[in-house]
Amino acid sequence: MKKVLSIVLATTLAASAALTGCSSAPAQSQASSGAASEPASSVASQPATGATGTVTLLSWYNQEKMKDVKSGFEAANPGVELDIQYVPPTNQYVEKFMVLMASNEPTDLFYMCAENKADIITNGFAEDLASLPIVAEINDMTKKIYGSEGKVFGLSLDAWVGGLFYNKTLFENAGVTAVPKTQEELFAAMKKLKDAGVEPLTAQKEDVDRLMFGMFASNEVTKNANIEYEINEGKTTFAAAYKATMDDWYNNVVTPGYLSQTALGLSGEQAEEMFATEKAAMIVGGPWNIANFQAKNPDLKYDMFAIPGKDGKAMLQGAPNVAFSVATKGKNKDGAYKFLDYLSTPEGLKAYQAVTGQIMLVDGVDYQLDPAIDQFKSEAVAGNFYWQPMIWDNSAAILQEFNITTQNILAGVSNVDEALASVDTKMADLKK
Amino acid sequence: MKKLKRELPYLAFMIPAFVVYTVLTVFPLVRTLFLSFTDWSGYTMENLNFVGFENYAGVFQDKALVIAIKNTLIYAISNPALVTLLAIPLALALNSNMKTRNFQRAAFFFPSVPSALILGFLWSYIMSPMDFGVLNKFLGTFGISPVLWLADQRMAMVSVIIVSVWSAVGWHACIYIAQLQSIPVDYYEAARIDGANGLQQFRFITLPMLAPAMTISVMLLLVNAMKVFDLPFALTSGGPGYATTMLSQVIIQKSFVEKQYGRATAVSILFFLCVAVISLLQLYFMKKREEK
Numbered sequence: 001m002k003k004v005l006s007i008v009l010a011t012t013l014a015a016s017a018a019l020t021g022c023s024s025a026p027a028q029s030q031a032s033s034g035a036a037s038e039p040a041s042s043v044a045s046q047p048a049t050g051a052t053g054t055v056t057l058l059s060w061y062n063q064e065k066m067k068d069v070k071s072g073f074e075a076a077n078p079g080v081e082l083d084i085q086y087v088p089p090t091n092q093y094v095e096k097f098m099v100l101m102a103s104n105e106p107t108d109l110f111y112m113c114a115e116n117k118a119d120i121i122t123n124g125f126a127e128d129l130a131s132l133p134i135v136a137e138i139n140d141m142t143k144k145i146y147g148s149e150g151k152v153f154g155l156s157l158d159a160w161v162g163g164l165f166y167n168k169t170l171f172e173n174a175g176v177t178a179v180p181k182t183q184e185e186l187f188a189a190m191k192k193l194k195d196a197g198v199e200p201l202t203a204q205k206e207d208v209d210r211l212m213f214g215m216f217a218s219n220e221v222t223k224n225a226n227i228e229y230e231i232n233e234g235k236t237t238f239a240a241a242y243k244a245t246m247d248d249w250y251n252n253v254v255t256p257g258y259l260s261q262t263a264l265g266l267s268g269e270q271a272e273e274m275f276a277t278e279k280a281a282m283i284v285g286g287p288w289n290i291a292n293f294q295a296k297n298p299d300l301k302y303d304m305f306a307i308p309g310k311d312g313k314a315m316l317q318g319a320p321n322v323a324f325s326v327a328t329k330g331k332n333k334d335g336a337y338k339f340l341d342y343l344s345t346p347e348g349l350k351a352y353q354a355v356t357g358q359i360m361l362v363d364g365v366d367y368q369l370d371p372a373i374d375q376f377k378s379e380a381v382a383g384n385f386y387w388q389p390m391i392w393d394n395s396a397a398i399l400q401e402f403n404i405t406t407q408n409i410l411a412g413v414s415n416v417d418e419a420l421a422s423v424d425t426k427m428a429d430l431k432k
Numbered sequence: 433m434k435k436l437k438r439e440l441p442y443l444a445f446m447i448p449a450f451v452v453y454t455v456l457t458v459f460p461l462v463r464t465l466f467l468s469f470t471d472w473s474g475y476t477m478e479n480l481n482f483v484g485f486e487n488y489a490g491v492f493q494d495k496a497l498v499i500a501i502k503n504t505l506i507y508a509i510s511n512p513a514l515v516t517l518l519a520i521p522l523a524l525a526l527n528s529n530m531k532t533r534n535f536q537r538a539a540f541f542f543p544s545v546p547s548a549l550i551l552g553f554l555w556s557y558i559m560s561p562m563d564f565g566v567l568n569k570f571l572g573t574f575g576i577s578p579v580l581w582l583a584d585q586r587m588a589m590v591s592v593i594i595v596s597v598w599s600a601v602g603w604h605a606c607i608y609i610a611q612l613q614s615i616p617v618d619y620y621e622a623a624r625i626d627g628a629n630g631l632q633q634f635r636f637i638t639l640p641m642l643a644p645a646m647t648i649s650v651m652l653l654l655v656n657a658m659k660v661f662d663l664p665f666a667l668t669s670g671g672p673g674y675a676t677t678m679l680s681q682v683i684i685q686k687s688f689v690e691k692q693y694g695r696a697t698a699v700s701i702l703f704f705l706c707v708a709v710i711s712l713l714q715l716y717f718m719k720k721r722e723e724k
Contacts, residue, residue, distance in 0.1 A: 091689070094688065095688055098474055098688070101476075102475050119474075123475055123476075205583075205671055206669065261580060261583050262561040262562060262580065264561075264582070264583035264672040265560060265562075265580060265581065265582035265583030266561070266562070267556055270557070270562070274562065279562070394690065394691065396689045397689050397690040400685065400689055404674060407672045408672070408673040410672070411583075411584065411585050411673060411675075413585060414673070425495075429490075429494075430690060430691075
């Protein structure tokens with residue numbers, strides 16, 4: 001009996017091998033062994049012809065938010081249905097995207113973001129969209145971020161900009177009468193707030209490094225716009241590039257307790273609540289915070305300013321939003337291009353702006369923004385914003401390492417030199 | 433032949449479960465083992481190159497991995513120990529003739545019902561380091577200044593252990609209650625006649641008779657503690673720094689964040705072997721204790 005049982009189970013084991021890893025025929029990989037800046041060859045974008053059937057979109061905005069985009073596209077393209085497959089950003093989205101690519105079942109359209117950009121370009125997953133008319137309207141910085149060697153693999157229609165939200169009432173009460181225009185003025189404002197018994201700055205545990213990144217952009221990127229590219233290429237290191245800024249941040253923000261260790265225990269919602277309920281005077285953020293501020297305290301008087309540098313130059317934090325890409329192995333490429341054509345129309349742009357709530361990078365759309373963000377519209381359209389992770393190779397891993405090391409600094413178990421050495425070690429390890 | 437005909441229906445019922453187990457567990461494990469010796473990109477199985485033990489070589493030089501192993505060991509030792517120490521007295525109390533014992537059993541069991549993610553989210557508010565955190569507000573009524581429950585490296589690990597023990601004690605007490613109810617009453621009667629007091633009855637009757645339950649309970653606690661991910665991630669995201677980062681979180685980060693799939697699969701295999709060895713050793717020694 002035992003023998004029979006063993007034979008039956010072994011046969012079942014072998015037979016069930018047929019069920020594992022079921023997928024379509026293996027993808028013809030175009031992987032190159034180079035870095036993300038050396039893309040695999042991809043087909044130049046084709047003009048959309050008669051498209052029918054279903055166009056699939058792996059979206060990180062849900063079906064409810066995208067309903068107007070969907071209905072507008074389908075009305076403009078009878079016979080074509082837009083199938084929106086929602087996965088929440090960011091890690092879940094990237095994981096789902098990877099699974100679909102690995103099983104050779106890509107959606108016709110997907111989002112390119114900082115976390116999957118390098119993989120998409122290196123593996124040739126996306127079509128070159130450079131010849132699309134709307135791409136010509138996008139600023140060069142955005143095209144460079146989502147492209148390589150003159151090709152554009154992602155169409156980003158909007159951008160987020162952020163900076164330091166501040167509480168006008170708390171500023172007034174502490175005697176801070178003007179928005180800080182230099183780094184020294186910012187530190188002086190923090191001191192006044194602290195002396196008045198107010199927490200100058202709050203942050204969620206994942207964002208304790210945001211102020212430091214903003215200071216770096218305003219101090220260093222304004223002098224050398226290619227500094228992060230130089231780090232990628234090994235011409236300089238994080239330790240060399242970031243040392244001065246991180247020392248400033250540590251000596252003038254962390255040591256005096258303007259950003260306290262309590263931030264390490266705060267979630268995003270809790271940090272927003274601290275700011276909205278006037279327990280903290282400033283928070284580094286962006287448009288995604290505004291609805292929560294208003295929900296928690298409709299009477300909150302707030303505004304935003306760009307994080308200033310030493311000499312008065314200020315670079316907004318910001319980045320192009322996630323970009324639409326057309327899958328090279330998609331089943332309905334014509335439909336995908338039709339969708340991008342629709343998005344390029346005034347109606348499509350307006351519907352999409354309502355989804356993202358961000359600043360559009362192209363003209364022809366009328367929309368309202370919160371005044372705190374609206375003041376930076378022209379800067380955003382001109383591409384005058386900066387967010388380091390959009391440029392780093394292995395951006396998610398480096399950003400995570402920066403976050404962990406700055407948490408360690410705030411917790412008092414590490415110093416600036418150790419932190420930067422750790423980030424450089426991580427970069428070297430990832431390049432192996 | 434007669435025997436086979438008789439056993440065939442039982443075999444037939446087993447096969448679906450066996451197929452699911454094979455497809456979802458055995459084959460992925462075998463494939464992971466294979467991929468740990470390659471330079472898999474995570475996206476395609478084509479153009480794989482065999483790299484030998486290269487992925488295994490750098491495992492213990494990785495700072496994050498070494499810290500995660502240390503954190504996992506601390507958690508895997510303290511969590512089962514504390515849960516067992518608390519679950520047994522709780523089981524004794526809930527097995528006594530209290531009027532409210534049914535309600536109390538439900539109340540103590542309830543924390544094990546919600547998912548660890550929900551518990552982590554809720555406790556992150558309770559343990560908020562600001563003075564509006566419920567726990568700090570409670571301590572404030574006694575004049576104790578706010579504690580950095582989740583913002584201090586040591587306290588963060590203590591907080592994770594507190595929450596995990598709180599959520600598990602009731603469930604494991606139920607295992608002990610079931611075993612307590614199977615102990616013949618005669619033993620206690622005989623012990624009372626012989627003059628044994630409560631403590632002696634517990635030491636010489638109750639505790640030895642709880643051995644089978646303890647084997648199962650400790651094994652479940654140990655295995656779950658070693659592969660824990662959701663509660664620490666929900667409560668602290670593995671921070672501050674790496675203070676509460678566990679091995680399973682590092683494996684996920686290595687693969688999906690750092691795209692080091694080869695290293696991640698190598699660590700997974702080593703982790704699987706460690707858990708298997710520790711579980712087998714634990715089962716062996718506790719079974720021996722049972723037999724005693």
